[in-house]
Amino acid sequence: MTLDLSHLSQWTGRREESSDIVTPRLVESFAATFAPHLAPCPEGEAPLALHWCLAPPIAPMAALGEDGHPSKGGFLPPVPLPRRMWAGGRIESHGPLLTGETVTRHSTIGDITAKDGRSGPLCFVAVAHEIVTPRGVALRERHDIVYREAATPGASAPPKAAAPAEPRAADLSWTVDASPVLLFRYSALTFNGHRIHYDMPYVIGIEGYAGLVVHGPIQATLLLNIAATLTGTRSLALDYRGLAPLIAGEPFRVKAASRPDGSVLTWTEGADGRVRMEGTARPLPA
Secondary structure (H helix, E strand, O other), rough: OOOOOOHHHOOOOOOOEEEEEOOHHHHHHHHHHHOOOOOOOOOOEEOHHHHOOOOOOOOOOHOOOOOOEOOOOOOOOOOOEEEEEEEEEEEEOOOOOOOOOEEEEEEEEEEEEEEEEEOEEEEEEEEEEEEEEEEEHHHHHHHHEEEEEOOOOOOOOOOOOHHHHHHHOEEEEEEEOOOOOHHHHHHHHHHHOOOOOOOOOHHHHOOOOOEOOOHHHHHHHHHHHHHHHOOOOOOOOEEEEEOOOOOOOOOEEEEEOOOOOOOOEEEEOOOOOOOOEEEEEEEEOO
């Protein structure tokens, strides 16, 4: 498939704004979903990465695509590749979100690029977000989305993640149960209708995965929180990227290791020990 980047580039610079309230129920639900795998949080402050649950896109049922996402061509460009995945990004956590306050997210479409991957053409869309509270900017983020071709019926499952050349030594390790209930709860918290997280016939028969796929932001949430736990600070910049899908059904591990330069290497491992997502976290200047 040929991507018309000149057409898609018309979406570059497009902006939207949405607001939400950090309610006590949302904070409690988020903590109940991820605890005990969260960084310590002062009373009245929301846990790290709760921002992904705020002001989600809300579309009527008639405006959803086959995959359960809102149809493309509104804020996001109408990329003609059907499979959409969370590829990675960067988070800068500058200040806390407080329970009860109103938060506004300013979003801007950034770079739109294409390349040929092992499975066919890929299109990457970068979206910049700024999370603003009455006290100023609390968080800046770049969200990288990747679009892929439809799976070929009868094709083999996506390639397995590459194992590290040598086992990575971790200073802190968490074991998380990647159960369908975890995926369901997070989809509900984020109003995420993407069928790869709950619809087994669809994810296997249409998308070509081996099972339900763990959300990218679930993994990124855990990477950010384990880095904050290890460093003792919630003011962090995290650069992360997905390497391969993490399939639900078995426990996976979230690990972090301190580096001599003060940064922290973080990653998730499937039950087979192979890395699924990795990132590097650095404390932000005071």
